[in-house]
Amino acid sequence: MSRIDAFLKELRVSRNFSIITCAAGSLNAATLFQNGLTGGMSRMLALQTDMEEFMENPGLDIPGAITFLHALGHHVFQHAMGKTNLMETHELDADYFSGSSLARLGLDPDQAFREFAVLLKNEATYEGYPPFADRLASFKRGWEWGAFAKSFGWGEDVPVYGTDRIRAEGLRDAGSRKEEEGDLASAAEDYLDAYAYNWRVTGNLRKALHCVQELGDDDLALKIYGELLASAANERAPANKQAYLYDMATHSGNLGQFDQARTYLQISRDLNAGHVDDLVNTGKMYLRMDRPGRARDALMEAIQLGPATGEMYLYLGQAQSALSDPKAAIRSFRTVLSASPENLEAILGLSEVYSNEAEALLGLIEQEKSPAEARRLQSVKISLYREAEAVLLEGLRAAPDDLDLLTRLYRIYLSIPDKSRIREIRKKLKDIQE
Structure with a gap:
């Protein structure tokens, strides 16, 4: 060369x-x-x-x-x-x-x-x-x-040799056969070698990435993404780079490398500062990483930039719920349901907020020495469960056989308790599962 x-x-x-x-x-x-x-x-x-x-x-x-x-x-x-x-x-x-x-x-x-x-x-x-x-x-x-x-050091962990297209094609075909046979680890090695001998063709790199992701090998996936980013350096448009960085943040999070994941997300955002879709993706990523505070901040910024969507408020509600901010979470989930009354994720999220608030009163009721105050707290607890019940019943009008909704409703009736409703929902669950 x-x-x-x-x-x-x-x-x-x-x-x-x-x-x-x-x-x-x-x-x-x-x-x-x-x-x-x-x-x-x-x-x-x-x-x-x-x-x-x-x-x-x-x-x-x-x-x-x-x-x-x-x-x-x-x-x-x-x-x-x-x-x-x-x-x-x-x-x-x-x-x-x-x-x-x-x-x-x-x-x-x-x-x-x-x-x-x-x-x-x-x-x-x-x-x-x-x-x-x-x-x-x-x-x-x-x-x-x-x-x-x-x-x-993007690109340093994946070898790149001199160009040998014939060898690259042979390795690619071998990788394809092994992938069909289910030997994903060997297939990934062949695809990576095929790329090494013809690094101008990133398709082999993507094939290797698919195999290692199926295997759950987050470390090798990160190395492959690094090579993809090294190749993408010659693209002025940010779209591919943002997608790679977003996926790299996911793999870093899976490995417990949360600081690195945050860095990748920040770079992705900097590539297209203020881009609403990227802010939403950032919020979703932080939710998966169990970082609800950062998720909330990204989603609120996306909503401020607008136009706000139900998806933004849905994820914002999930972040607010995780942050134990029930009033804000209820507002967000209600915003989703005002436009999409049949949104099951929002229905489940809203009912969970009410149920969590009800369950939080159990300890207070047990410790309360005043019978009158204990009765008042018990009444508040029941009313919160009834709020959760109303939300779930509304959802069941659109999806009467949804197991998640019915199971959540069954648990609420166990907590109230409401024996007649318990028998009714138990029978319905049994009929559906049979």
Whole structure:
């Protein structure tokens, strides 16, 4: 493998272009297209002769490095250079890639930002090019992502070899056979080896990920996601990265690495600050991690940004219930049911709030020395159970044979107690289960 190919592999860049050498001087580059022998267009990258020096020390000529990586970015993003109406998007993509790559190469951010700003200010601005501020912002966003990749070592745990497509295809086919036979561990190994021999094809990586997730191997799943993120560094759109980070937070939570999980969620949010869907996903993730306070905060922020949905209030109610804030939880669940009266999750959540409040009075009643106060508390307890009963009965109108609703109702009647209702629900449960 040539040094340039090794360098491109480090950046997870597929070489879809030819390289030509220009006259010596400061490192510069140009993205070119020319007609091939068959009459089609072929991609070319024109470099000056100090490329070897750049690979030895990319910080030696930062303006030249920025220019080279910007030109390379056009090929990475598969830009059709003749599309002048897309020039703004093309330039921002290339700036993003340049920033991301320089960060992964370990350059100083302040110096790189200064040099980038000087370079742009001295560059002629053509019609259709994005404003200076947008280009600098895109460069910085790319840098931020590259810094994340370097800091977390994404991609370091999954081996990447020299390209051998024939071997990769054989390993992929072997993995497919083993997966069909149910040998998921061996299948995952073959898929990972297939990726190692053809790392431009992330499909094999995803196949390996599916196998290890089926096996419940959270540690290996995290390593594979790290490689996916290393590859996704060359994507300006945040969608894939956010999805990967969200799943990584789940696996980290499964391993008890809650600080790491929170970090992944925060990075995911930072990729698209204020994005409502991401805030909702963050709230759901924190609920699964048994962090209701953080879940509540994320969901309330999503509701404030709007538009608020029943799903937001449902998860908010669950978080508030877990935080022992019954009044707030009741409001949230009631909000869901006002728009969707048949929402079973909200029905069960609301009935549980009332039941929990009733059960919380049991200890007080037992300790109360005043008979009058004990009777009052007993009356409050029964009224709370009746509130829970009313919610469940309303749900049973829409789903009369729902086992969860009937079971919850049965427990309430045991707690009241209500013998006639106990017999009635017990018979219905028996009939349904038979």
